[in-house]
Amino acid sequence: MDKNTLNDAELWQQVKQGDTASFSCLFERYWEEMFSMAYRRLADEATSKDFVQNIFIHAWENRQQIIVEDKLSPYLFTALKYSVIRHIYREAKQGTTDLPLSVYSLPDETDLKKQDHYDFDRLRDKVQAEIAAMPDKMRGVFILSYEKELSIREIAMRLSISEQTVKNQLQNARKRLRLRLQSQAIFLPFIL
CATH class of the missing domain: 1.10.1740.10 (RNA polymerase sigma factor, region 2, helix turn helix motif)
Known part of the structure; x- marks a missing residue:
């Protein structure tokens, strides 16, 4: 075939x-x-x-x-x-x-693409709201990783925590975002 x-x-x-x-x-x-x-x-x-x-x-x-x-x-x-x-x-x-x-x-x-940008902005705002609602330690690790683009080692050194703790916090943060934004979860890798 x-x-x-x-x-x-x-x-x-x-x-x-x-x-x-x-x-x-x-x-x-x-x-x-x-x-x-x-x-x-x-x-x-x-x-x-x-x-x-x-x-x-x-x-x-x-x-x-x-x-x-x-x-x-x-x-x-x-x-x-x-x-x-x-x-x-x-x-x-x-x-x-x-x-x-x-x-x-x-x-x-086009107008359709403008709507897409509006949808993107809304989704990004939802992600930001979910990040803001994270526990302090999780939010701090997540921001240093995704916004500041620091490595796991750099985050661990900056926060004086173990690399494993950083990995765990990032994993929990991603899981939390996927659960809370389930309908848009497939696009999270392209937004974060």
């Missing part, structure tokens, strides 16, 4: 069973369009390729949790959009690039 004749949902059912050929077919189906979209936003070929590759790696690793009723593209392009926005915000925070006056001033925006 030629896999190219199957729709995304049929291929995804095979992917869930571990079929790498079906996954490759989906990769070939969406790779070019995703790369093109990322490149239009980032103007950096290597970063754009990395983003697309990481999204597919994440999709493979989480294939059992991803539900494809018709097409895989909504998942893929939403993940790509969140990754690009996160990257832009991070670069702006580090001072390596200017943040657009508004996220909406990114090129090629």
Whole structure:
């Protein structure tokens, strides 16, 4: 059977069973369009390729949790959009690039994409509220890891705690976020 004749949902059912050929077919189906979209936003070929590759790696690793009723593209392009926005915000925070006056001033925006940015901002606000509600020690470790991007060793030294305690706190924080934001949990790796 030629896999190219199957729709995304049929291929995804095979992917869930571990079929790498079906996954490759989906990769070939969406790779070019995703790369093109990322490149239009980032103007950096290597970063754009990395983003697309990481999204597919994440999709493979989480294939059992991803539900494809018709097409895989909504998942893929939403993940790509969140990754690009996160990257832009991070670069702006580090001072390596200017943040657009508004996220909406990114090129090629449509009303639908503006709504997507609004949804992203709402989800990011929910994540921030959940982080703020964490116990002090957990929140401190989490912020040093995700916002300050310190290593486990650096966090342990800064807080005078063991590396294992840091690992445990991070694991508990991620678990807490996944539970509290269950409906959006599949996109958390692209936001945090």
